[in-house]
Amino acid sequence: MIGIAAAFPYIDTHTAGHPTRVILGGVPKLKGDSVLEMRRDFEARFDHLRGTLLHEPHGHAAMVGLIPVPSAVADFGAIFISSYVYLGMCGHGTIGYAKTLALTGAISPATGDSFTLETPAGIVTAWLEWQADGSLGAVSIRNVPAYMGLRDFEVEVEGLGKIRTDILYSGMWYAMVPSAPLGLTLDAENVSANLALGWKIKQAIAAATDGLPEMRGLPAPSVLFHDDLGRGHARQMLILAPNKFDRSPCGTGTCARMAQLLIRGALEETETYRAENILGVPFTATLADKTDEQGVTGYSVIVRGGAYVTAQGTLFLERGDPLSGGFLGR
Known part of the structure; x- marks a missing residue:
């Protein structure tokens, strides 16, 4: 006889290689009138569940979790959780959620070719490409507007000297760093070296931007090589952490990168941006429109990619398990 303390049904997908674990049950009801308020309630009362749901022995450092919640202003609501921070918006996770909704029958060709999703960062729209056999193909996400936060920001990095970066917001903060001048090769064989250098840069940027009003109290920028x-x-x-990188090209990061290219005049507003991951799997991005975001120009970017189902099951917590809260090796 096995004593089960808790059970969490889930569906796993990957979007261009990066995982999304949608938790279908087991999480207590959250308080709040908005998704952001419910995210804050989860953080305050149930933060311990992040390790249980994402980390070893149930998962790994790169796992991203999505907790569906109700929304009063959109078709669906979602909280994104990760190993180290809470995400305001997650592009690959939203594409993965669309795939999960299709698998469960919550969306189908009969329900239409789009839905809205309330995230902590705001409402996004997903457009669905249904195949002839009724399966879901590519998904396009209109993200929250991206904008320049800090232009030509200089920071001293130990062992590298001074580097210059543009830091943009697109649901999270991203620091744009060209890889070639640093001698980096963006492929699967060089992940460890890229992680080590990227983490050093991220730490330096985090220290230099800590407390700046432009950052609005959000997590430190991740480094987008x-x-x-x-x-x-x-x-x-x-680069997300010393042991974590985005396997996908990063959906929201791609939106930020396209906004940077538009601001810098390296791309026309009618052009498409193609961003591929270290495995050569692409996202594409196009500009939807421009808005005013607190006095600066915001770029509403549509990013397109595909997700694939990898697993469905139930996470069990057995009474007496000394590692039920999960662990990470860093």
């Missing part, structure tokens, strides 16, 4: 392959085409690798 980019290797430009031609006009409107680049390879990207996002």
Whole structure:
């Protein structure tokens, strides 16, 4: 006889290689009138569940979790959780959630070709490409507006000297760093070296931007390495932690990168941006429109990609398990 203390049904997908684990049950009802308020309630009362749901032995450092919640202003609501921070918006996770909704029958060709999703960062729209057999193909996400936060920001990095970066917001903060001048190769064989250097840069940027009003109290910028392959085409690798990088090109990071290219005049508003991950799997991005975001120009970018189902099951917590809260090796 096994004593089960808790159970969490889930569906796993990957979007261009990066995982999304949608938790379908087991999380207590959250308080709040908005998704942001419910996210804050989860953080205050149930933060311990992040390790249980995402980390070893149930998962790993790169796992991203999505907790569906009700929304009064959109078709669906979602909280994004990760190993180290709470996400305001997650592009690959939203694409993965669309795939999960299709698998469960919550969306189908009969329900239409779009839905809205309330996230902590705001409401986004997903457009769905249904295949002839009724399965879901690519998904396009109109993200919250991206804008320049700090232009030509200089920071001293130990061992590198001074580097200059543009830091943009697109649901989270991203620091744009070209990889070629640093001698980095963005491929699967060089992940460890890229992580080590990227984490050093991220720590320096975090220290230099801590408390700046432009950051609005949000998590420190992650480092988006980019290797430009031609006009409107680049390879990207996002550094999140010393043991974590985004396997996808990063959906919200791609929106931020396209906004930077538009601001810098390296891309026309009618052009498409193609961002591929270290495995060569692409996202594409196009500009929807421009808005005013607290006195600066915001760029509403549509990013397109596909997700694939990898697993469905139930996470069990057995009474007496000394590692039920999860663990990470860093």
